Amino acid sequence: AQSVTQPDIHITVSEGASLELRCNYSYGATPYLFWYVQSPGQGLQLLLKYFSGDTLVQGIKGFEAEFKRSQSSFNLRKPSVHWSDAAEYFCAVGYTGGFKTIFGAGTRLFVKA
Amino acid sequence: DVKVTQSSRYLVKRTGEKVFLECVQDMDHENMFWYRQDPGLGLRLIYFSYDVKMKEKGDIPEGYSVSREKKERFSLILESASTNQTSMYLCASSLTPWTSGYEQYFGPGTRLTVT
Numbered sequence: 001a002q003s004v005t006q007p008d009i010h011i012t013v014s015e016g017a018s019l020e021l022r023c024n025y026s027y028g029a030t031p032y033l034f035w036y037v038q039s040p041g042q043g044l045q046l047l048l049k050y051f052s053g054d055t056l057v058q059g060i061k062g063f064e065a066e067f068k069r070s071q072s073s074f075n076l077r078k079p080s081v082h083w084s085d086a087a088e089y090f091c092a093v094g095y096t097g098g099f100k101t102i103f104g105a106g107t108r109l110f111v112k113a
Numbered sequence: 114d115v116k117v118t119q120s121s122r123y124l125v126k127r128t129g130e131k132v133f134l135e136c137v138q139d140m141d142h143e144n145m146f147w148y149r150q151d152p153g154l155g156l157r158l159i160y161f162s163y164d165v166k167m168k169e170k171g172d173i174p175e176g177y178s179v180s181r182e183k184k185e186r187f188s189l190i191l192e193s194a195s196t197n198q199t200s201m202y203l204c205a206s207s208l209t210p211w212t213s214g215y216e217q218y219f220g221p222g223t224r225l226t227v228t
Contacts, residue, residue, distance in 0.1 A: 043221045044205075044219040045219070090156070099144070106155050
């Protein structure tokens with residue numbers, strides 16, 4: 001069965017430091033991959049997505065993610081974190097022929113001054 | 114911009130009550146979804162609809178039903194609310210039927226407390 005793992009429940013980084021959030025998925029073929037962000041009290045907003053082609057994808061708010069097939073990973077990165085990036089981040093996977101998107105458990109990001 | 118609205122941000126109901134959660138999207142999307150979000154569990158799909166009057170069960174449909182009489186509106190019904198249904202409920206929509214390859218647009222959520 002398809003699954004998504006976000007190994008880190010929460011991460012704390014200093015403002016201005018770099019960030020990497022990890023995501024691993026389980027699926028036999030090339031999946032559709034997404035990162036969503038949820039600010040406090042809000043719904044989820046799409047940061048970026050990967051369907052095919054260049055394995056390094058750029059998203060909104062200065063985020064990027066890299067698809068690594070050999071590692072079944074789709075890690076999210078940002079070179080310099082801002083206090084407004086404090087939120088919960090969800091990795092999600094869709095698959096060919098399926099209607100369901102599978103979400104990871106989420107990683108909560110704390111940013112310290 | 115796509116907008117997904119949910120009828121209530123916060124709701125408090127008593128055990129045994131019938132509860133209606135309403136969701137409306139304004140972008141003529143085919144697909145609509147209901148999720149519940151619980152800490153440490155991420156989002157779990159309750160029901161999915163790919164057309165008016167069409168629905169599919171998700172991962173946790175027990176205790177819930179849905180209604181989609183109009184394309185833009187998707188309702189979640191708790192037939193007899195129980196305390197274990199206390200949760201955040203998120204509605205979402207996406208453009209194309211029967212594919213998970215499109216992004217979903219989410220409403221702000223309804224935090225339901227059942228006492």
